[in-house]
Amino acid sequence: MSALPTRRDEAWRYSDLAAVERAWPLPEPVRLDVPAGASERRSIVQDGDATVVDTLVAAVGAGASLALDILAMGGDFGRVAVEVTLAEGARLEVNGVVLADGTATREIVTSVTHAEPGAVSRQVVRSVLAGTATGSFLGKVAVTRGAQKTDAVQSVKALLLSRGATANAKPELEIFADDVKCAHGATVGELDANALFYLASRGVPYAEARALLTQAFIADALVGAPDLAERAAAWLRRVA
Amino acid sequence: MLAITDLHAAIDGKAILNGLTLSVGAGEVHAIMGPNGAGKSTLGYVLAGRAGYEVTGGSVTLDGAELLALDAHERAAAGLFLGLQYPVEIPGVSNLTFLRTALNAQRRARGEAEASGAEFMRLARAEADALGLSLEMLKRPVNVGFSGGEKKRNEMVQMAVLAPKLAVLDETDSGLDIDALRVVADGINRMRSPERATLLITHYQRLLDYVVPDRVHVLVAGRIVRSGGPELARELEASGYALDQAA
Numbered sequence: 001m002s003a004l005p006t007r008r009d010e011a012w013r014y015s016d017l018a019a020v021e022r023a024w025p026l027p028e029p030v031r032l033d034v035p036a037g038a039s040e041r042r043s044i045v046q047d048g049d050a051t052v053v054d055t056l057v058a059a060v061g062a063g064a065s066l067a068l069d070i071l072a073m074g075g076d077f078g079r080v081a082v083e084v085t086l087a088e089g090a091r092l093e094v095n096g097v098v099l100a101d102g103t104a105t106r107e108i109v110t111s112v113t114h115a116e117p118g119a120v121s122r123q124v125v126r127s128v129l130a131g132t133a134t135g136s137f138l139g140k141v142a143v144t145r146g147a148q149k150t151d152a153v154q155s156v157k158a159l160l161l162s163r164g165a166t167a168n169a170k171p172e173l174e175i176f177a178d179d180v181k182c183a184h185g186a187t188v189g190e191l192d193a194n195a196l197f198y199l200a201s202r203g204v205p206y207a208e209a210r211a212l213l214t215q216a217f218i219a220d221a222l223v224g225a226p227d228l229a230e231r232a233a234a235w236l237r238r239v240a
Numbered sequence: 241m242l243a244i245t246d247l248h249a250a251i252d253g254k255a256i257l258n259g260l261t262l263s264v265g266a267g268e269v270h271a272i273m274g275p276n277g278a279g280k281s282t283l284g285y286v287l288a289g290r291a292g293y294e295v296t297g298g299s300v301t302l303d304g305a306e307l308l309a310l311d312a313h314e315r316a317a318a319g320l321f322l323g324l325q326y327p328v329e330i331p332g333v334s335n336l337t338f339l340r341t342a343l344n345a346q347r348r349a350r351g352e353a354e355a356s357g358a359e360f361m362r363l364a365r366a367e368a369d370a371l372g373l374s375l376e377m378l379k380r381p382v383n384v385g386f387s388g389g390e391k392k393r394n395e396m397v398q399m400a401v402l403a404p405k406l407a408v409l410d411e412t413d414s415g416l417d418i419d420a421l422r423v424v425a426d427g428i429n430r431m432r433s434p435e436r437a438t439l440l441i442t443h444y445q446r447l448l449d450y451v452v453p454d455r456v457h458v459l460v461a462g463r464i465v466r467s468g469g470p471e472l473a474r475e476l477e478a479s480g481y482a483l484d485q486a487a
Contacts, residue, residue: 192328192330194328195328195330197290197291197312197328198324198327198330198382199313199330199341199342200289200311200312200313200316201288201289201313201315201322201324202313202316202338202339202342202345202398203313203316203342203343203346203349203402204313204341204342204345205311205313205345206313208341209313212333212337213330213332213333215332216330216331216332217332219332
């Protein structure tokens with residue numbers, strides 16, 4: 001990226017642009033090629049206080065698979081941007097968790113292009129937001145003209161622990177083939193008061209009950225990355 | 241064991257309990273019956289300390305301890321168990337995790353040693369077996385996809401593992417077919433002991449055919465209007481609550 005993004009750039013519309021400007025220029029994207037038939041698992045973890053922007057540009061070859069585990073829990077502004085192009089029969093998994101409290105703004109932005117037929121993408125993103133933090137997921141799925149039998153699913157859920165927190169979820173589909181399955185679902189909610197009372201009535205203190213329920217909430221997104229799940233759990237025990 | 245004195249409580253400023261007085265001795269089973277809206281479920285929630293149920297007067301002691309000064313989780317550690325009419329589903333948390341977290345939280349609060357994994361599993365398996373819930377079901381998320389009867393059995397498993405001093409069972413018989421009712425009633429009867437008190441909150445007499453109470457109380461408009469032996473339940477089944485409501 002050569003020029004500072006503005007609010008008019010779709011992929012930056014919820015970003016903390018003042019923080020981006022302070023951190024300018026942004027680091028170069030990391031490039032990843034997964035050769036045909038290969039299988040790769042990567043994790044991107046953002047921790048600490050500084051503004052941090054990670055960009056990954058990946059190409060997944062025919063029949064290859066890539067799994068990305070993302071934990072965005074650092075930075076006054078933290079952004080993980082992923083651009084992936086899928087060749088024939090390729091498979092992509094994006095497992096993302098956004099945790100933010102205080103005044104932080106954190107986001108995961110994905111752009112997945114099904115460039116050839118028969119590729120599969122699965123994106124699961126869970127956000128837990130406290131204080132007056134903002135957590136966003138922007139997920140674009142593009143299916144090119146020839147990419148028949150594309151199978152793309154996005155599941156996006158956010159949990160607000162306080163009234164001042166904000167969640168943004170913006171799925172975007174751009175489909176130029178006619179024989180595809182593209183599904184997306186997005187929800188924003190709060191902790192279930194009935195479940196909290198149920199746990200309390202069985203003797204579980206409030207803070208422990210909240211930690212347990214929030215860990216359960218993000219569990220779907222980090223089944224394949226137990227070490228990340230443990231880091232997230234430690235954050236939730238502290239913040240939730 | 242349980243002493244409720246002149247208890248007043250309100251929800252959103254609306255008085256629901258209006259001077260309820262009741263005591264249940266150790267080893268006793270009491271039943272509270274009453275028409276819809278009498279305050280039966282409210283009593284359970286007030287005893288358990290649910291947010292939104294405001295106590296406006298009176299006192300409650302459990303085995304000598306002031307219950308109303310405690311938070312909900314502290315009341316559980318002090319020996320109170322509330323069996324819910326509608327047990328809550330908790331996706332993502334297994335029954336085993338739920339129950340072990342609860343048991344160990346109570347033990348910590350009482351200054352006791354936590355149960356080891358093996359000790360807990362022995363206990364949970366034994367109680368689940370006795371109530372006809374499989375280990376597979378205990379591994380599933382709390383109450384998710386459980387039938388009405390399975391949810392109530394699960395409440396009984398929780399009660400047995402947590403071994404409270406006082407069990408308050410709110411409409412535990414609602415929504416059960418006759419087989420499930422027998423299993424749940426057996427679960428309650430198994431727990432009867434000289435050290436434990438039980439308060440059955442129920443609309444119908446049916447459960448009381450299987451769990452015979454020492455005392456039956458009629459709750460109308462937030463207070464006990466009549467008390468008697470087990471025969472009172474049969475009488476109410478025949479005559480209804482009209483007389484008590486008119487009084």
